[in-house]
Amino acid sequence: MANLKVLIVDDEKPARELLNRLIDWNELGFEVCGEAKNGKEAYEMYIKMKPDIIITDIQMPIMTGLELIKKIREADSEQRFIILSCYEEFSFAREAVRMNVEDYLIKDLLKKEDIIQLLLSVYVNKVQAVKQRVKEDEKAQIKNNEKLIGCIDNQDNVGISECLQLEQNINYAVLIVSIDDYYSSKMNYKEYAKEKIKNNLTSTLERFNDEQKQKIIQTFAYIGNGKFIVIVIITSDSSESFKLKNSFNIVNNLRAAFSTRDQQHTISISISRDFQGVDSFKERYVEANEVLKYRLFLGKEKNLNYNLSIPKLTKMSEQTLKNKIDKIIEDINNNDISKLKKEITDLYKENLSGFMQYNFLKEVNGQLFYLLSNICKQNNITYGELFGINYLPVQMVDQFDTVEEIIEWFIQNFEQAIYIISEKTRYSRRINDAILYIEENYELAISLHDISEALNIHKVYLSRIFKEETGVTISRYILNYRINIAKKLIETTNMKLYEIGEKAGFINSQHFVVCFKKIEGITPKEYRENRKN
Known part of the structure; x- marks a missing residue:
């Protein structure tokens, strides 16, 4: 102090x-x-x-x-x-x-x-007294946040009016201030990181008016998932160009104020059109949320203005989309990874002199997920083998901030699918059956005896041909598979390490740590720390 x-x-x-x-x-x-x-x-x-x-x-x-x-x-x-x-x-x-x-x-x-x-x-x-006042302010802020969000969801204009306390004949705009990489950095899984970034943003917003020596922020509230809603006062000048200039000055000053308190994170800020009175607030709130989605196209650490962004939307024709999907299927069948990368990239980059409509982007994502799902079914590939989880992760791409991150994720998974298919075609039917049994039952205490019983093959014969075709023993293959599952879970979830060990089929956490270090040379904890860095 x-x-x-x-x-x-x-x-x-x-x-x-x-x-x-x-x-x-x-x-x-x-x-x-x-x-x-x-x-x-x-x-x-x-x-x-x-x-x-x-x-x-x-x-x-x-x-x-x-x-x-x-x-x-x-x-x-x-x-x-x-x-x-x-x-x-x-x-x-x-x-x-x-x-x-x-x-x-x-x-x-x-x-x-x-x-x-x-x-x-x-x-x-x-x-x-200061500590007590801070606690009381925090409680009041949390209560106001909850009330405001509840009133917005319930379209309660009276409640919204009480929270916002808008004055008559004053022009306002809605900002959504969003932390970049909130999901991809797995910050949302770290309670201390969430609180730190929230405190930095809260402090920036609380002190902004004093630092600017005028009232600019009318009110603000944390709405979850690394996002704040901020109501700002903008110029009452009738010129649209002057209003735009004024709103950009505000967000640039807000961004600069935040960067002095937090050099590790960046923010994207969406800006609605101006409005007067609570009756127009809901529409402007929707605008600010909608335009924030176009961070996908414009990139992170940007100011996203509804007036400037929405008019640029374009849409790819359905026939064009079908033709591009057909080319991707052809590239997969030909194991042509180079062309596959180009087709997926072109699929998203089509006509982006404007921006692809956000709903149409969802359609493109859905088509690629459907294609991945079909590949798994046609080639006996489990979701756990491809994604590291036992379901199709359709919500995964919603967590990315840019189109480039979506492209990279799909390319990686299509490449992995091609690799798995090529691995499966290397082996005889019996070895593929044995591998499929392992992939479907790795969480259990399976052994050579269990696999031979399930496939109705003598265990000595199965052991010999498995080693001849794969180059490793069945027990070593099972261990390697479990380690790969554990690595994917470490990379893609917030599960505790002992939970990951259990999920991957290890007897206990000690067994998991010993086996992991034997294969990877480091402990699971060290692997997770390395991934963070």
Whole structure:
């Protein structure tokens, strides 16, 4: 906590100088921010400096100490005062108590230890008060957030109006401030990381008006998944170009303010059209959410303005999409990875002088997932073998921030599918059956005996031909497969390591760690840390 500021008020200069020299202010956590020789001068300094403590004499010309306290108390009930006076009159002390001062000290009886003890007491109380206020503000903010989001979902204009407190004849805009890479960095799985980034953004938004020396942010709320809704005041100028310039100035200043508090993360900010009144708010909120989706095309760390982005939308024809999907199928059948990469990239990059409509992008994603699913069915490939999880991860690409990340994910999985198909065609039917049994039952305590029984093959014969065709024993193949499953789970989920070990079919966590280190040369924990870095 920064040093508390102290203002010394006394009409006698020697008294001010003595008090200034009497104490090592900095060592106690204080600094003397100013000195005043009367109440009027002190009040002007109070307005300018906002001291934490005012130490004041009583009898002074122009404005007395008690008059000073009374004037400040009218506007600030929490200001801390210490009276230091030559007068022991009961009436003065009684008035001081009534005004809720910290203490009333007599100059002639003053000891250094007394003032130090009093200051330390004030310091502790101030720190506790600040902490309590922060907690109360956080609770109020959380409550307001929940109320606002609930009112938006329920289209409760009265509740929205209470939360936003919009003024008449003022132009506003809705911003959605979104943390980039919130999912791909797996930040959403780390509670401490979530709280840190939320605190950085909250601090930026809370202090923005003071730092800009004007009211720009009307209100804000955290809406989950690394996103804040922010209502800002924009110029009432009728010129659209001036409004655009004003809104971009606001978001650029907001981005700069955030970067001073957090150099590790970036943010994307979407901007709705301007509006007045709560009746238009819901529509602008939808606009801001819609335009944020076009981060996929424009990239991260960008300002996404509804007026500039939405008019650029284009759509690929259904026949063009079908032709491109057919080419991808042909590339897979020919094991032509180079052409496959080009076709998938072109599929998403088609006509992106504008932006592909977001809903049509979902259609393209769906077509590729359908194609992956068919490949698995036609070639006896389990989802666990291809994706590391036992289901088709259709929600995975929704977590990416850019089209480039979607392209990369699909290319990787199509490449993996081609590799698995080529591996399967290398082996005889019996070995493929054995491998399929392992892939479907790796979570169980399977052995050579179990596989031979299931396939109705003598275990000695199966062991020999398996080693001849694959180059490894069945037990080693099972171990390698389990390790690969564990690696995919480490890379793609937030599961605890012991849970991953169990899921991959290891007896216990110790067995998992020993086997993992034997194959990979490092422990599962070290592997996860390396992936983070």
